[in-house]
Amino acid sequence: MRRALELAEQYRGRTSPNPIVGAVIVDRAGKVIAEGAHKGPGNKHGEAEALAKLGGKAPGGTLYVNLEPCTHQGRTPPCTPAVIASGVARVVIGSQDPFPGHGGGIAALRKAKIKVDRALVAESDAANRPFLTWAREERAAFTLKAAITLDGKIATVGGESQWITGEAARADVHRLRDLHDAVLVGVDTVIADDPRLSARLPGARDPVRVVVDSMLRTPPSSQLLPRKKGPRTIIATTSRAPAAKENALVKAGAEVWRFDAGTKRVPLKYLAMELADQGILSVLVEGGGEVHASLLASGLADEVVLYIAPKLVGGPAPSWVGGKGIRKLAEAYGLTFEGPPVLVGEDLKIRAVRKIR
Template sequence: MASVSPDEAMRRAIELASRGLGSTSPNPVVGCVLLDPAGEVVGEGFHAYAGGPHAEIVALAQAGDRARGGTAVVTLEPCNHTGRTGPCAQALVRAGITRVVVAVTDPNPVASGGVDSLRDAGVEVQTGVREAEAAAGNIAWLTAVRRGRPYVIWKYAATLDGRSAAADGTSMWITSEAARIDVHALRGTVDTIIAGVGTVLADDPRLTARNLRDGSLAIRQPLRVVVDSSGRTPAGARVRDGAARTWVATAAEVGAAPDGRVDLTRLLELLYQRGVRSALLEGGPTLAGAFLAAGLVDRVVGYVAPKLLGAGPPALAGTGVQTISDVIDLTFTDLTQVGPDLRFTAVPRQRKG
């Protein structure tokens, strides 16, 4: 087998890390590649699920004695604490690793310190290799840990003229099956799906991650959260069907904002305490507007169908924008055609003032 550079190995480690997306929370996604002294790959691993072995441990088990004297290439700083698993930094030292290449240092004060521990043990450590790329793959976890609340993605579907339904309220289906399949894949990558009680009363959604071709549920289901200030969610609503955990978040339980509705910032703080690091906001337009007005949306994923209605409810309302100078600016990060529809991904720019 030909030798590879640490940079090439890091590219592979980032690819490996992505395989854990959606199943590791509240832990991060991490990938690891081990190189022997000649630079040949002798072990690979990724963190697959919370409570399971970390990426470094999986790779070390695969490499065995071939790791001695070699290099560990890891997307995130090896942990330095004992939780449900032992400290990876010490495991690398015991395995005889002489060099560790890290993409992103760990912002979590509980687990950080691995780099210092490795250096104290005489291990050469290099940080910042493919840092931006690795951070992008772990953006939800990194952002959440740094500020103590989940990373929020607002997802919506609309016609080309921005309508989420027709004038009579019908909305099935604005977008294609291909787009809906894509949405369910997106649901499978987050820890929770959030909707407002208005959406529950109007559409009675399940808010689960499913295989639309056969209707089967995904093995892992995100927590379903209904933002319901006064507790109007019916006992027979499909979000209460037992297919996934559900929290009907009321103002009495979470705390009320000045307008008497659920305090959204407090809601996110409570979700973080429950282990939620990423959230998918699915509706409706009023709740999305409230999240945007509060500056709580980190990413927008929109599915735009090549259709026109000319009337009907908009995809977004109540953002508090009254004049063009107050517009919420976005920066596109991706544009992809999904079936006949266009999926765009964008991030809000920091607002002035």
């Protein structure tokens, strides 16, 4: 199963709205005889690709796949009938597919007298967190990312923020952008830093850019706007924003999404749902602190990735989480560390995920 997950991981950021899926088939003696992975919408699913390498037949074999074989007809045929027809004696599955109309593969396999086991369930669920979030909550999944000092600051008291972390950490951020469907920032970050939000690595592809901007303060000259050839850029705003500003941003290549939720702020829950409807399931959030705070308060922060530099700045410098804060520790946002800390150059990278209560 670990090999199936490795195969699936090769196509992270390329399969949405589909999950990442890898498959390994072994013969009766336990020898690997075929492997496969889903490469993106319209391509064979992982188990179907592996079976195709064997002419669709694997009598007496065992199939390892990190997601329950599907039973629905989409752009490609359902996988479960092909698995049954292959003659495999056993299927080992990671995650169950909770998406309405997709599941049922486990029951169908058992009905066909094929032995079904589960393995590496937690690891498989973590690998497809965006897909499972969409299936269960009908929204995109958000990863909050920040580069901070040891005392949790994202800039000095004078506003200087470039660069807190070293080159290796910044390169790793570009890798994260490549692996997510979109990268999101607040308008204050756009005004302060004028970021490109691109993935500047060999072979990388730029994610969709999303700006949360309730009054359309994004300058039409911003580097992240696509003009005629850049990556897709979405400005999420409210019905209160001036039409003239929308026209200027549209001329610069942006899509403007207006939300009317009766508040002064962009309703992040509805934005999350609309992104998922557009097939954008994984979103890397790069600040600022108010956006991070709003996502945490809305229960939309699914993962946190922090790059911690061995530096201290002190004073009332800005933190990576803004907002009003909380008064009682019992009200703190609960997270669970996922994996050990990792040194990236001179900086420390830590990951944590939302604690499910």
